[in-house]
Amino acid sequence: MIKSHEISAANTDSASDRLQATALALPELRDNPYYVHHRTVGSSIYISGQLPYKDGWLLGQGVVGRDVELETAKELARHAALNCLAAAVQAVGDLDRVRIVQMLVFVASTPDFGEQSQVANAASELLIEVLGENGRHARTAIGAAGLPLNSPVEIQMICTAA
Numbered sequence: 639m640i641k642s643h644e645i646s647a648a649n650t651d652s653a654s655d656r657l658q659a660t661a662l663a664l665p666e667l668r669d670n671p672y673y674v675h676h677r678t679v680g681s682s683i684y685i686s687g688q689l690p691y692k693d694g695w696l697l698g699q700g701v702v703g704r705d706v707e708l709e710t711a712k713e714l715a716r717h718a719a720l721n722c723l724a725a726a727v728q729a730v731g732d733l734d735r736v737r738i739v740q741m742l743v744f745v746a747s748t749p750d751f752g753e754q755s756q757v758a759n760a761a762s763e764l765l766i767e768v769l770g771e772n773g774r775h776a777r778t779a780i781g782a783a784g785l786p787l788n789s790p791v792e793i794q795m796i797c798t799a800a
Contacts, residue, residue, distance in 0.1 A: 644647070645646055648751060649714075651732055652733075653733040653734045653736070653768055654733050654774070655768075656768045656769075657723075657733065657768045659781060660691050660764070660768065662716075662720055662764075664675060664723060664724040664733070665692065665693070665720065665721060665724050666724070667721065667724050667725060667728065668694065669777075670730045673686055673746070674686065675724075675725035675728060676726065676728060676729040676771060677695075678688065678729055681798050681799070682739070682796055682797075682798055683726060683730065683796065683797040683798060683799070684795075684796055685722045685726060685729075685795040685796070685797060686725065686794065687692075687744070687786075687792045687793065687794040688718045688721035688792065688793050688794070689718055689721070689787065689789045689791070689792055690713075690714035690715070690717035690718045690721070690789065690790075690791055691703060691721060692715075692717055693731065696719050696789060697714055698711075698714050698789070698790050699712075699787070699788040699789060699790065700746075700788065700790055701746050701747060701748055701784075701790065702745055702746060702747040702751055702757065702760070702791075703747050703748035703750065703751035703753075703788060704754055705750050705790075706790045707749070708753060708757070709747060710790075711745065711757045711790050711791060712756065712757055712759070712760035713760070714789075714790055714791045715743060715757050715758065715760045715761040715791045715793065716760050716761060716764045716794040718761065718792060718799075719741075719761035719793055720764065721793075722741075722794075722795045723736065723765075723768070723795050725795075726738075726795070726797045729797070729799075730797075730799040733768070733769075734798065734800070735800050736769060736772060736797055737772040737794075737797060737798050737799070737800040738765050738769065738773050738774070738775040738776055738795060738796075738797050739776065739796045739797055739798055740777065740778075740793045740795065740796040741762065741765070741775050741776075741777045741778075741793060741794070741795050742760065742778050742780065742793065743758035743777065743778070743779045743780065743781050743791065743792075744782045744791065744792040744794075745757045745758075745779065745780070745781055745782065745789070745790065745791055746781075746782050746784055746789065746790050746791070746794070747782070749781075749782045750779060751763065752781075754766055754779040754780060754781050755779045756782050757779065758777060758779035762775070772800050775795075
């Protein structure tokens, strides 16, 4: 089923326009004294693991399959991916220059959950919706016993400048 925001986003030219059509915006990433949000080595940009923060607040906590429903986890994955995009833009200067190479999605989940790929699909969908072909990527979805700050989702990426 195609959502109305996907249709309107597909009819625009730039990644920034497509992002705006989703009613989302790239967040400001807060500095951290212990790590950087991205590191460039050669043509590769390594994005640190990003949690689903919005306006400085972690949007959810708990374990998927026990405390957190699948649909909530998918929304949290979209926000974590949005934070990764913000870090990528810091590295390359413009959303239209971001190309996603690989995404690793960590899902704090019960041992019997088994739908980590569905959580990751929500993040993948956002990247493709905003970046088009530059958003298509190799991907791994991993179940984890726990993540930082009891977050249900964490996403790490490798990008390059298009």
